[in-house]
Amino acid sequence: MRKIEHPQIELQIAPMIDVCFLLLFFYILTSKPVKPEADISMSLPGTVAQEESVDIPDEQRIAITDAGQIVLNDLVVGEPGDIKLPKLVKTLERFREAADANKSTALVTLDATDAAKHQRLVDVLNACAEAGISGVTFADATEEGEP
Numbered sequence: 001m002r003k004i005e006h007p008q009i010e011l012q013i014a015p016m017i018d019v020c021f022l023l024l025f026f027y028i029l030t031s032k033p034v035k036p037e038a039d040i041s042m043s044l045p046g047t048v049a050q051e052e053s054v055d056i057p058d059e060q061r062i063a064i065t066d067a068g069q070i071v072l073n074d075l076v077v078g079e080p081g082d083i084k085l086p087k088l089v090k091t092l093e094r095f096r097e098a099a100d101a102n103k104s105t106a107l108v109t110l111d112a113t114d115a116a117k118h119q120r121l122v123d124v125l126n127a128c129a130e131a132g133i134s135g136v137t138f139a140d141a142t143e144e145g146e147p
């Protein structure tokens with residue numbers, strides 16, 4: 001048997017690399033970037049100011065008992081040892097925001113018993129100030145129906 005000698009084939013790789021780079025540049029330059037989802041404008045629902053005034057309770061009544069308990073419209077929102085009154089502040093902030101959206105004034109009436117401590121009254125006034133309510137009045141004994 002005779003061996004057949006095949007000529008050795010050489011492959012030039014430099015022109016192939018050049019063509020690959022040209023194709024890569026072509027695709028890079030002609031491609032359009034995809035718009036990410038973060039760039040899509042989005043708006044969430046919020047509070048809309050009313051054109052006309054809507055009838056909502058325009059006054060909140062806060063009672064202070066002899067023991068120092070804070071009651072907002074028959075709902076207990078503060079215990080005697082609680083100085084910061086976070087539940088009262090949060091409720092008053094929501095009331096003020098609703099009144100602002102309704103273009104009305106948020107009013108609060110304080111009704112403290114005669115035996116209530118003055119410091120407790122100051123705590124409630126601080127909570128009203130923290131909630132941004134400036135329309136605070138004090139109730140007297142005749143407002144509850146007493147002669």
